[in-house]
Amino acid sequence: MNLVKIFRLTLAAALLTAGTLAAASAQAQAPLKIGYTDVQYVLAQMPESKQIESDLKAYNTQLESQLKSKAAELETKYKTYQQGEATMTDIVKADKQKELQSMQQSIQEFQRSAEQSLQQKQQTLLKPALDKLQKNIDLVANENGYTYVFNSDGGGSPLLLHAPKEGDISDLVLKKMGVTPGAAAPVKSGPAVAPTTTTPAPITPATNKSKTKTKK
Known part of the structure; x- marks a missing residue:
């Protein structure tokens, strides 16, 4: 199972952009002044970032544990099936194969659900920090x-491709939140991915040339 990459900041960028683009000056005659901030850089230095990372890792570990447990159960049943396959009647064999296939499908569905759940958890954890960041960006911009x-x-996909350094308000935003700007490297983001485990190959009914034996 791949370890989740904590901050999906492409999402964060999209959420913040909607608000900041609308923060125009109330005075129509005021000179146009454009600034910019690196959302990833600021979030990485906010005190909340460590707690968000810790909570998300714990949630990811919980999902991983559940998935491994389901996979282990399937592995055990699969080995039991293989050991007794030679003595099974066709009817019993087909029933066992159906059970194994159902368990495997259940694991695949759980994994897909876990991926969505992890992304939702990430968004929930990030929202308070993003709201706080947006509020302070507005304050710095107005001041x-x-x-x-x-x-x-x-x-992610930056909206600003070139600008003078003096237009960067990232450190001003950090100071507004009471955070001393540092040299923390931006947290690399990526899609949140739930744990993956190796499960037995799909079970397919084997063709048996002999007829099912029945008791007379």
Whole structure:
């Protein structure tokens, strides 16, 4: 099972962009002033980031444990089936194969559900931090006369491809939140992926040339 990559900041960038693009100056005559911030850089230094990472890892571990348990149960039943296959009647064999196939499908469905659940958990954990970040971006923009603030997040698809350094308000936003800007590397983001485990190959009914024996 691949270890989840904690921050899906492409999502964060999309959420923040909707709000910041609308933060135009109330005075139509005010000169246009454009700023930008690296959402990934700021979030990585917020105190909340460590707790979010810890909570998400714990949730991921929980899902992984459940998936491994289901896979182990299937593995045990599969080995038992293989050991007794030679002495099984066709009817019993078909019933066991059907049971194994059903268990395997259940595991695959659980894995898909776990992936969605993990993504939802991630969004839930990130929302308070994103709301806080948006609020402070608005405060910094208003206090410093920025008409628009763009996202320069290098982890996703940046909306800003070139700009002067003085337009970067990332450190101002951190200071507004009481965080001392540091050299923390941006947290790399990627899709949240639930655990994967190796399960037995799909069980398919074997063709038996002999007829089912019945008691007379």
